Amino acid sequence: xxxxxxxxxxxxxxxxxxxxxxxxxxxxxxxxxxxxxxxxxxxxxxxxxxxxxxxxxxxxxxxxxxxxxxxxxxxxxxxxxxxxxxxxxxxxxxxxxxxxxxxxxxxxxxxxxxxxxxxxxxxxxxxxxxxxxxxxxxxxxxxxxxxxxxxxxxxxxxxxxxxxxxxxxxxxxxxxxxxxxxxxxxxxxxxxxxxxxxxxxxxxxxxxxxxxxxxxxxxxxxxxxxxxxxxxxxxxxxxxxxxxxxxxxxxxxxxxxxxxxxxxxxxxxxxxxxxxxxxxxxxxxxxxxxxxxxxxxxxxxxxxxxxxxxxxxxxxxxxxxxxxxxxxxxxxx
Amino acid sequence: xxxxxxxxxxxxxxxxxxxxxxxxxxxxxxxxxxxxxxxxxxxxxxxxxxxxxxxxxxxxxxxxxxxxxxxxxxxxxxxxxxxxxxxxxxxxxxxxxxxxxxxxxxxxxxxxxxxxxxxxxxxxxxxxxxxxxxxxxxxxxxxxxxxxxxxxxxxxxxxxxxxxxxxxxxxxxxxxxxxxxxxxxxxxxxxxxxxxxxxxxxxxxxxxxxxxxxxxxxxxxxxxxxxxxxxxxxxxxxxxxxxxxxxxxxxxxxxxxxxxxxxxxxxxxxxxxxxxxxxxxxxxxxxxxxxx
Numbered sequence: 165x166x167x168x169x170x171x172x173x174x175x176x177x178x179x180x181x182x183x184x185x186x187x188x189x190x191x192x193x194x195x196x197x198x199x200x201x202x203x204x205x206x207x208x209x210x211x212x213x214x215x216x217x218x219x220x221x222x223x224x225x226x227x228x229x230x231x232x233x234x235x236x237x238x239x240x241x242x243x244x245x246x247x248x249x250x251x252x253x254x255x256x257x258x259x260x261x262x263x264x265x266x267x268x269x270x271x272x273x274x275x276x277x278x279x280x281x282x283x284x285x286x287x288x289x290x291x292x293x294x295x296x297x298x299x300x301x302x303x304x305x306x307x308x309x310x311x312x313x314x315x316x317x318x319x320x321x322x323x324x325x326x327x328x329x330x331x332x333x334x335x336x337x338x339x340x341x342x343x344x345x346x347x348x349x350x351x352x353x354x355x356x357x358x359x360x361x362x363x364x365x366x367x368x369x370x371x372x373x374x375x376x377x378x379x380x381x382x383x384x385x386x387x388x389x390x391x392x393x394x395x396x397x398x399x400x401x402x403x404x405x406x407x408x409x410x411x412x413x414x415x416x417x418x419x420x421x422x423x424x425x426x427x428x429x430x431x432x433x434x435x436x437x438x439x440x441x442x443x444x445x446x447x448x449x450x451x452x453x454x455x456x457x458x459x460x461x462x463x464x465x466x467x468x469x470x471x472x473x474x475x476x477x478x479x480x481x482x483x484x485x486x487x488x489x490x491x492x493x494x495x496x497x
Numbered sequence: 498x499x500x501x502x503x504x505x506x507x508x509x510x511x512x513x514x515x516x517x518x519x520x521x522x523x524x525x526x527x528x529x530x531x532x533x534x535x536x537x538x539x540x541x542x543x544x545x546x547x548x549x550x551x552x553x554x555x556x557x558x559x560x561x562x563x564x565x566x567x568x569x570x571x572x573x574x575x576x577x578x579x580x581x582x583x584x585x586x587x588x589x590x591x592x593x594x595x596x597x598x599x600x601x602x603x604x605x606x607x608x609x610x611x612x613x614x615x616x617x618x619x620x621x622x623x624x625x626x627x628x629x630x631x632x633x634x635x636x637x638x639x640x641x642x643x644x645x646x647x648x649x650x651x652x653x654x655x656x657x658x659x660x661x662x663x664x665x666x667x668x669x670x671x672x673x674x675x676x677x678x679x680x681x682x683x684x685x686x687x688x689x690x691x692x693x694x695x696x697x698x699x700x701x702x703x704x705x706x707x708x709x710x711x712x713x714x715x716x717x718x719x720x721x722x723x724x725x726x727x728x729x730x731x732x733x734x735x736x737x738x739x740x741x742x743x744x745x746x747x748x749x750x751x752x753x754x755x756x757x758x759x760x761x762x763x764x765x766x767x768x769x770x771x772x773x774x775x776x777x778x779x780x781x782x783x784x785x786x787x788x789x
Binding site for chain 1: 558561579580581582583584585586587588589603606607609610612613614615616617618619620621622623624625626639641642643692693694695696697698699704705726727775784785787788789
């Protein structure tokens, strides 16, 4: 049973049914599942092992599923999964906070092949994109094995959220907590493996995750123009994953990055984006410049990465209108 | 759609001024920023707007607020030549104020921050889809608050409390006092007080705004207006139909678009050079270039 059917079942609150055709736009099964209704006919899923044609709008109960293991969408999706290291699951909740948009993503672009909380898969499979949430507890050999395995089995590793990108609040851990008192040392995943894309923030925003997912899809499956656009969009997020936007002194992950990387470099122009992006209100603007309460800072990196003078791409922002329309169109159910 | 290397993309450019006398009374030039936002607020195109008003604690110190009534918008009329971090309220406007359609005024770099924030909302949850109207203001450079004190009180020998209007135009920095005295400073004096971050800015006329406006290019009391995006065109067409502004073709006014192009070219050329100088600032070492 695929994830999509699980979610449908959750919305319906009744026995899971597998629709043999999703082309019947006039009969969306539930409001939440209406994306299926608009699916183009050529993308109608094929049921493996299916012998005879079933009328388009007939529903087949899963109890008759023994000879049909999985509904396999024909559309050219990428495979992705969520790898859970030491994090609070807030990043995964942020994925889900795309609401109906998540269904569109799963319906059209992404096969969700691994996820401890949602997909019934025990071991990390091969996948195109691994979204890793949380930092790695080096006192836990399983975590270390899993992050190594994630790198080996994924084409693209995305550090989803501040713990994976920079350690975030797990940098403050000192051990001594139930039920694993010896767990005291946490490192960003980039300390152990090469990371391709950063999505910073605590939690990362649903819209940022959505944008990166659409861009990743276009990069892997789009035409040449779409690949160029998606590549330009992802370039800064790949650069921060390589610590590329020059010396900031502090791994892109606390308010001091603003001071060292932006103000000390003579780049701040008092827009206030840092203060708006701080999830813990640690930044106030004093005479136009950020004043950072470092006792409050959780080292999420949102302020530095939100700053238009930390990194800025004219290629991308000059096309903001077109990109946002592309994303809206891509996310249309 | 006109595509210009220095003036950005725009669908139309006109000279305009508000037809609302109340707005014109306290506005810097043609009252375009206040007029457009007030119109959008009355029409329900926006639920409120982030604008810059005077901070009551100190004279001529700007402070961003979320204005949700025409009265609050009117408080923001006129240019304040100091730093107002308007983007700092962009998430607040959608959260604490609960606005679904946010308007915002800003200088070019703030428009850049806004669009970066919409495309890469690292910490701006639910903000990207709620920006309904962004009005950009032409900007050559800005001044920290201490610079304004230094210029007005030291160089201009005028008490800041007594100033009723500050302006930059015709190559001078103008200080108007409540008793009618006018002080002018040559811009040669003001340059060293500019905010350093302005010297890497590659935008003069707010290329990323929906509608951008400024005094340069049009006679006193009028403003130059670039209408740029779909949202900008939509609002501007409605405002024109409602008679919110009177306009003249930009070709028929003096000094016209040529001056705007000249100043934009000067600013951007100068700042490109300063970016090159930053790259070899030290010995075998340079300063960061934020543009990738």
